[in-house]
Amino acid sequence: MAVSSWTYRAVLRRQLNTLRLMRQRRGQSSKSNSKTAVDEDQVPTPNNIPTLPFWQRLGPLTQAAQAYARVQRRRPLTTQLCTSLVTYFCSDMIAQNAGDEEYDPVRTGRSLLIGGMSSIPSYKWFLWLSHSFNYSSRILSLGTKVFVNQLCFTPIFNSYFFGMQALLAGENVLEHIKRTVPTSIVNSLKLWPAVTAFSFTFVPIEFRSVFAGVIAVGWQTYLMFLNRAAEEEGAREHLVIEESATVAKLQSSAV
Template sequence: MAALWRTYLRLLEKHPWKTQVTSTATLMSIGDVVSQVCIESKEKNYDVTRTARFFLFGTCYVGPVLRTWYLTMERIFGASKNRALFKVMADQGCFAPMFLTSFIAGMEFLRGGKLAEIKNKIKQDFVPILMTNYKIWPAVQICNFYFVPFQLRILVVNVTALGWNTYLSWMSEQN
């Protein structure tokens, strides 16, 4: 396990963008697998395409957006620990609502949803997902911004998001 951790840190140092995007996409996919197998009991009807959608969305959208957001917050608020509260307020007040809207819309679009279906899915799922977000992420982010070095923050978010992605996968696939 220690060797795997060292390899990850080495990759993160050499290729931060690729490493963070890949880990985001991988953990999003794992969240979908957990949702399908453990929550929805779909062992026999497992949907590989659905997991591929999560991987694609994580690679092309979520990973790059998270990386850009964290770099932007560092530029705006600086790296000092006393700025952690400002980062949490920006993250939860601005980023979370916009990101969750785009997540719901993007996943519905990748499922083949039309504009009316996408709007309906946002109307149906946004508030419950946002309220659940506020039960989890502010506490995670305050610890993340106070105690975790910048280069490891997305990993902390991704590991926490393993459970979160399981929830999002389940929510995004409800009709």
Template sequence: MFRWYQAKLTQRPVVTQVITTAFLFGAGDITAQQAVDRRGVADHDFPRTLRMTAWGGCFFGPVAVQWYKLLGRISFPGHPNRELLARVAADQILFTPVNLLCFFTGMTLLEGGNPKDKLEKSYLTTLRNNWMLWPTVQLVNFKFVPLEHRLLVVNVVSLGWNSYLSYANTRK
């Protein structure tokens, strides 16, 4: 399976990463609905899963592909630890707050709701929870994973994170 993915990544890197991201955003929502909320198939909110899948494929995936390319260009020759910390800091201080703002605003608009209310209720808590998980993930990711596989690592960890995001986005 990994060889097949690697071949697709070599042939069409952006498309492969975007499709993978869309799939895993949808899978995260399914996990949130079935494992966390225990809705069952009859009560599954398929439009919600479609919104999460679309968000992953149409927004986060394309943006993240370019973001990781940009982070890969941060360079401090002879100072690999400084380079690593700069990438993680940029990811967590610049990208994450904007990404979460876009996520909650976009998802709420797709649901027909009020983004201001959603942001007041969920944004800061989600941002704090992000900072408990992602800096460590990104330290490992940027230190040991080649650029072309970094989004895949993020996507795999995101199965759990996207379940949380889906839950955070729909809590009353």
């Protein structure tokens, strides 16, 4: 009799616990359903609508940027090559139109060749930089990226740019680099650290090439002017050397 009474109490306790759990689940489901109904019936207001990023609220510009991002995800290398060619073409056209000389298509072809050759390595570099130096401190990560970019990429790229310009123009490569690279590195400190920091902080990775390309139009225009000034300086020095050699030759023949 005692055993049956104990068994009856245990079964009754289990049934009560089961009923209690069922009631809790019903209460939770009814609350979630009522909350969903309230959310569905809620009138959209500025307080309950999530704010879109700035670049997603620019209308046609946003659509163009999204189309560019889709093409870049499908064919990143081809997209980067075309972006670099457009950037260098626009920069060369601005630099030549700002001068007093006639348009030189050879200079444009030279710029397109230099930009096309550097497009893929530059893309790979910034892709690697975006995935590297990611520390727990966001400020440390950003500062390291900017420092490494200025320390490694800027001198190498500027030396390549001015060296190729001199090589394709038939000038002395080392002398041309000495006249242009130090000045370009110093002036790059006024622009590219801020651009790099802003890009890695606010610009999504698929739009960074577009953002950098827009800034690069102005920067490449400056490099074109600097390269042209160095070419003119080299031509003047060469002319002075030729004149000195001619005068010395005439003096020796007169004697």
